[in-house]
Amino acid sequence: MISFKKVTKYYGNSKALQDINLEINHGEFISLVGLSGAGKSTLMKLLTREEDIDDGQILIDNIDISNIKKKDLPYLRRKIGMVFQDIKLLPKRTAFENVAFAMEVSGYTMDKIVVEVPKILELVGLIHKKNNFPHEMSGGEKQRIAIARSLSHRPVLLLADEPTGNLDEVNANEVIELLLKINKLGTTVVLATHAADIVNKIKKRVITIEGGKITF
Numbered sequence: 001m002i003s004f005k006k007v008t009k010y011y012g013n014s015k016a017l018q019d020i021n022l023e024i025n026h027g028e029f030i031s032l033v034g035l036s037g038a039g040k041s042t043l044m045k046l047l048t049r050e051e052d053i054d055d056g057q058i059l060i061d062n063i064d065i066s067n068i069k070k071k072d073l074p075y076l077r078r079k080i081g082m083v084f085q086d087i088k089l090l091p092k093r094t095a096f097e098n099v100a101f102a103m104e105v106s107g108y109t110m111d112k113i114v115v116e117v118p119k120i121l122e123l124v125g126l127i128h129k130k131n132n133f134p135h136e137m138s139g140g141e142k143q144r145i146a147i148a149r150s151l152s153h154r155p156v157l158l159l160a161d162e163p164t165g166n167l168d169e170v171n172a173n174e175v176i177e178l179l180l181k182i183n184k185l186g187t188t189v190v191l192a193t194h195a196a197d198i199v200n201k202i203k204k205r206v207i208t209i210e211g212g213k214i215t216f
C-alpha cells in the first residue's frame with residue numbers, strides 16, 4: 001500500500017529523514033518509535049504532503065505522491081485520517097457536532113451526516129456522550145472523539161502522531177485499544193510514539209527511527 005524508496009527530507013541543511021526505505025501493507029498496524037526529534041512526525045507529514053519530499057519517492061497504492069499536483073492533494077488527503085497529541089476539538093460544539101462539522105467540511109450532505117455520525121460515535125464507544133461538550137469529557141474521551149472525527153471521511157490510512165502523549169495510563173490504553181479495533185476493521189494504522197511501554201503492549205510490527213534513519 002505504502003512504499004518509501006530512499007526518501008530524504010531536509011530542513012535547511014540538516015536531514016530530518018535520510019534514505020528511508022519502508023513498505024507498509026494494507027491492513028497493517030505499525031508503531032513508529034523513536035526519541036523526540038527522531039523524524040516520526042516528518043515521516044507522517046510526507047505521507048500527507050504537508051511537507052515536500054526532497055529525494056526519493058513515496059508510493060501510495062502505486063501512485064507516486066512525490067510530485068503530486070496541488071489539485072490532486074485533496075484526493076490524497078481523503079485517503080488519510082490524522083490524530084495528534086494536541087486534541088483540537090471545537091470547544092463550543094458537542095461531540096456530535098464536532099464530528100458532524102468535519103463531515104460538513106468534507107462535503108457530506110446533512111442526510112448522510114445524521115446517519116453516519118451516530119455510527120462513528122458508536123464505533124469509538126461514545127454514543128452516550130454525543131451531546132456533551134469537550135470540557136465535559138476526559139482527555140481519553142476527547143481523543144476518541146478526535147479519532148471519530150478523523151474517521152468521518154472513511155480513510156484507508158490512519159496516522160496517529162503521539163495520540164497518547166497527554167494522557168494518563170488508563171486513558172492512553174483506551175485510545176490504543178480503539179486504534180487496534182479500527183485496524184481490525186480494516187484501516188491501516190501508523191502510530192508514532194516515543195513510549196516504548198505502549199509499543200511493547202501492542203505486539204505489532206515496530207519500526208525504530210533514530211536521527212532520521214530507520215535502525216530496525
Ligand code: ADP
Nearest residue numbers: 011012016034035036037038039040041042043
Ligand atoms: P519527532 O516527530 O520524531 O519528534 P520530527 O519529525 O518532528 O521528530 O523532527 C525531526 C527533525 O526535524 C528534528 O531535528 C526537528 O528539529 C526537525 N524539524 C522538524 N520540523 C521542522 C521544521 N518545520 N523546520 C525545521 N526543522 C524541523
